[in-house]
Amino acid sequence: MRKSSLMVLATVATLFIVSWIFKGIALEDIYESNYLQGFLLTFSAFLTLSIMSFLYKDNPFYKFSEHLFVGVSAAYAMVVGFWTTIVGNLVPRLSESLSNFFQIPYQEGTYNFFYYLPVIFGLMLLMRLSKKHGWMSRIPLAFIIGTTAGLNFIGYLRSDFTNQIAATFIPLLGAAGEWKGIGDFFSNLSLSAGGQLVMMLSNWVIFLGVFCGLIYFFFSREHTGLFGKASRVGIWILMITFGASFGYTVMGRISLLVGRITFLFKDWLGIIS
Amino acid sequence: MRIKYSFLLALFLLLIPFSALIFGQDGAAASGETESADSLALTLPAPVTNLKAINTPNDHGHSFTVTWDISADDGGGLKNVLFYRVMRSDNPDSSFKQRGENKLPRGASTYQDNGSKRKESDDFSADFTDFYYRIDAITIDSNVFSSSGIYGPVQSKGEWYNTGRTPVLVAVIIFLILTMIFVALAKKGADLYIRPLAGIEAVDDAIGRATEMGKPILYILGLGGADQIATIASFTILSRVAKQVAEYQTKLIVPCYDPIVMTVAQDIVKSSFMDAGRVDDYKEESVYFVTQSQFAYVAAVNGTMLRELPATNMYMGKFYAESLILAETGALAGSIQISGTDEIAQIPFFVVACDYTLIGEELYAASAYLGKEPILLGSLKGQDMAKAAIIVLMIIGVVTANIGGETLENFRELFKVIN
Amino acid sequence: MRRQIPFALVFIFGTFMVFQYFVPHETSEWIYEYLLDWIAIIGIFALALGIWSFYKVSVDKIKDKNEDWPYSVISLSGLFVMIFFGFTARTGESWGFYFPALLILTAGLGMFTMAYTETSSSKSKTSAMIGLGLIVVFVIISIMDNSWNFYFYTQEGLKNIAFISFFEHIMIPIQATMFSLLAFFISSAAYRAFRARNLLSSILLIAALIVMLRFNPYLGPVSGLMADGADWLINVPNLAAKRAIIIGIGLGIVATSLKVLLGIERSYMGKG
The missing domain is CATH 2.60.40.10 (Immunoglobulins)
Structure with missing residues (x-):
């Protein structure tokens, strides 16, 4: 290890201990186990700063936090999954004695037999660890992919899709039945946001936007000539959307950072209250 | 890189006040209407x-x-x-x-x-x-x-057919027929044109570049499970990429978020190596599970990007808030980046931070492009025909909307689905 | 045969899912609910595979003396300790020998890992023996010590204070910090869009600027033409393009699922 890294390490360790002690003293009135709480808070702050240090460059503190986080979170998912899915969802439907063993209420019902199948599927999946019977793991995978393909096949068509098409049925010549000829249109021209002209313009933009957008997504036709021009307009409109969405998200993201900074300065350092 | 960050820090400090807006967006409570009960006498009302x-x-x-x-x-x-x-x-x-x-x-x-x-x-x-x-x-x-x-x-009873869902059934049948027709045509050998897609063409170059540089390719399948069609589309792209990678003997890294996705991806990469006749070069640890926690996954992948310095990062599938963290880190590490997702909210970030982005439907079309098998191209043609049909319907819809009244109502009724 | 069964299953379950959408009858609903439950249950078995893969990759890194191998030790310790917390809990007021026992167990498992990764066989044997000894000590402590217990049958582990503090003081802060990094990344992404001088990125940037200015806090609430323009941008072209994308995605999803169901697209499932 280089001298400079050692110095950084020593500084961080010292700061950590100082923070731990100060935090411990500060929390004396609030917690019984004030030094433990002080340690935990300091550790949280250390992890927060380690992760932020990534912005400067990859470094041992980031690596430490990252690896710790990965290990702990993988275990967390497994433990919670075991308790909620296996014990909470599966066991009470398999057999009464098994759920008595796990001390959870057994769910009456005649269909519990069917819950042996996912167990078999699950065991087949584990077979992939064996070289000889590895092929069996494809059966549960086929089950999952088949089921979800069928589900998605319908899922998207049923709600959003048909609604989005039907929502595009908008009048392009003023509101329905209000078109009284070109002369009338010009004599009542107004630039107000709720006015007929703006409404009409918006409807045209929506219609042409959807139209050109769909043209852009045509794969089996050359995008040349008029078709190509429509496709160009399509991609412009897509870019406007992406820009608007980008601009809109910026603020939300900043507030997340404010939350972390509040933790550091308020909960840990106690500078702001 | 650091100078840039100090610039960014300044920019970000300028942006902090924006957050006030988010915190201050409490909607005004709707004022309720109350009516005095004085006038209500306690005589028996008329029954319904x-x-x-x-x-x-x-x-x-x-x-x-x-x-x-x-x-x-x-x-x-x-x-x-x-x-x-x-x-x-x-x-x-x-x-x-x-x-x-x-x-x-x-x-x-x-x-x-x-x-x-x-x-x-x-x-x-x-x-x-x-x-x-x-x-x-x-x-x-x-x-x-x-x-x-x-x-x-x-008496109540359950039904065996939901009449409110007929529009969907019609759409399914039309789509099925269109796909069948064009797949059959493609099998017969009809010449099917597909327009070039920059993001797809970049895949070949990117693999070539990685091979020349002797650096790995990082392939991210996203955060979706195997139950997302975007993930399945990503699997098909992975299988084509893996085949080329095996031929060029480039290193491939596939960190996974979902264990089922990992299992499928391992199968895919292995059989792609088999197809390329290089089964001995396949390493099971090239496709590995990280963790099923969004940001732990991001932290680990970010680390991999900076340590392995992949020549190319490919992000295909379902992505959420992590899209920008991944794509920006990759961009700062100097990798060529190709992305594709159907998550509309994340497309802008990929567009900004990646060199090539497959937008929405293009992700699904990619496997047909990469495979160039006639039946896949045929189904792509079927998809386009469905799009054309939708455009025609939209034009009819716009015309009926101008007529208004019953015509419009009747036409809209055709699209009503009971969920 | 081995190749055909999976595709037959894909077709059968897939078509069932399509049909059940049109059949409101409760039989169809029951089966639908079962299938979704099954997927969740299989997922947990898969998670075991995932953890195994994670363990193997980490151990291999240690074995190969990859330059970052000590960090893999941290990952593995985090994994084991958290799993241990999830299945144990305090029975009384004091912790007794809980933490020393945990330390001994971790050290024992560490010794086994070392035995596995050690190249020289004599060293490997010694490590294994030490590991075994430590595990024996751990077992003795856990039998003798009554202040804590293993819980494999009730959810005490989830209420274990140690489990909760690991969640609250390791997972939550890192998670929140990773998320907050987005603030920096969104700034650097904006800078990137600003630098790229082509037509499409300019359109994107201008739209982003208009929307950001609309909600800008410095000039106070923006009104008039500026606000109307930004609102129009959000409500009109934005809506149109989103609609086009949604319709496109819908067709893509339908086409892909259909290809999967009919077995036209098979590359998602390896061969052999």
Whole structure:
């Protein structure tokens, strides 16, 4: 290890201990186990700063936090999954004695037999660890992919899709039945946001936007000539959307950072209250 | 890189005040309307009339739809009806019980009485059993009410076809036929043109570049499970990429978020190596599980990007808030980046931070592009035809919208789906 | 045969899912609910495979003396400790020998890992023996010590204070910090869009600027033409393009699922 890294390490360790002690003293009135709480808070702050240090460059503190986080979170998912899915969802439907063993209420019902199948599927999946019977793991995978393909096949068509098409049925010549000829249109021209002209313009933009957008997504036709021009307009409109969405998200993201900074300065350092 | 970050830090500090807006967006509480009860005398109101109860159509059973004409004293007459109560019994003469937890507000003239389908539930409502209904019109004092006549018996039952979903069935059939026709044409050898897609063409170059530089390719399948079609589309792209990678003997890294996705990806990469005749070069640890926690996954992948310095990063599948963290880190590490997702909110970030982005449908088309197998191209053609059909429908819709009135209503009705 | 069964299953379950959408009858609903439950249950078995893969990759890194191998030790310790917390809990007021026992167990498992990764066989044997000894000590402590217990049958582990503090003081802060990094990254992404001088990125940037200015806090609430323009941008072209994308995605999803169901697209499932 280089001298400079050692110095950084020593500084961080010292700061950590100082923070731990100060935090411990500060929390004396609030917690019984004030030094433990002080340690935990300091550790949280250390992890927060380690992760932020990534912005400067990859470094041992980031690596430490990252690896710790990965290990702990993988275990967390497994433990919670075991308790909620296996014990909470599966066991009470398999057999009464098994759920008595796990001390959870057994769910009456005649269909519990069917819950042996996912167990078999699950065991087949584990077979992939064996070289000889590895092929069996494809059966549960086929089950999952088949089921979800069928589900998605319908899922998207049923709600959003048909609604989005039907929502595009908008009048392009003023509101329905209000078109009284070109002369009338010009004599009542107004630039107000709720006015007929703006409404009409918006409807045209929506219609042409959807139209050109769909043209852009045509794969089996050359995008040349008029078709190509429509496709160009399509991609412009897509870019406007992406820009608007980008601009809109910026603020939300900043507030997340404010939350972390509040933790550091308020909960840990106690500078702001 | 660091100078840039100090610039960014300044930029970000400028942006902090924006957050005030987000914190300050509490909507004003809607002011409720209250009406004094002085005018409501405690005389018996007129009962509701024309009570009817039918088995709710297009459902799984255990449910009735009850309709009635409101009491003459609801809104008019004595104006003393405040609530309605739907009462039900399996005996026309006695033991009527209120259905639903709350009374219905005045003006209500319909109620869907959903019982539970679970036998062990207290609210279980058996199918093919006689039930009788009665509606009480209630005044401010819940003991002062008038009951309607009794309607019944009625029985509930489940249906085998949901007529409200016919538009979807029609769409499915049309789509199926279009796909079949063009797949059959493609099999016969019809020449099918597909326009070039920059993001797809970049894949070949990117693999070549990685090989030349002797650096790995990082392939991210996203955060979706195998139950997302975007993930399945990503699998098909992975299989083509892996095959080329195997031929060029480039290193491939596939960190996975979902264990099932990992299992499938391992199979895919292995068989791609087999196809390329290089099964010995396949390393199982090239496709590995990281963790099923969004940001732990991001932290680990970010680390991999900076340590392995992949020549190319490919992000294909479902992405959420992590899209920008990944793509920006990759961009700062100097990798060529190709992305594709159907998550609309994340496309802008990929567009900004990646060299090539497959937008929405392009992700699904990619496998046909990379595979160049005639049947896949045929189905792509079918997809385009469906798009053309939608455009035609839209034009008809716009015309009917200008005509307005019944024509529009009738046309819109064709697209109505009951969920 | 081995190759055909999976595709037959894909077709059968897939078509069932399509049909069940049109059949409101409760039989169809029951089966639908079962299938979704099954997927969740299989997922947990898969998670075991995932953890195994994670363990193997980490151990291999240690074995190969990859330059970052000590960090893999941290990952593995985090994994084991958290799993241990999830299945144990305090029975009384004091912790007794809970933490020393945990330390001994971790050290024992560490010794086994070392035995596995050690190249020289004599060293490997010694490590294994030490590991075994430590595990024996751990077992003795856990039998003798009554202040804590293993819980494999009730959810005590989830209420274990140690489990909760690991969640609250390791997972939550890192998670929140990773998320908050987005603030920096969104700034650097904006800078990137600003630098790229082509027509499409300019359109994107201008739209982004208009929307950001609309909600800008410095000039106070923007009104008039500026606000109307930004609102129009959000409500009109934005809506149109989103609609086009949604319709496109819908067709893509339908086409892909259909290809999967009919077995036209098979590359998602390896060969052999």
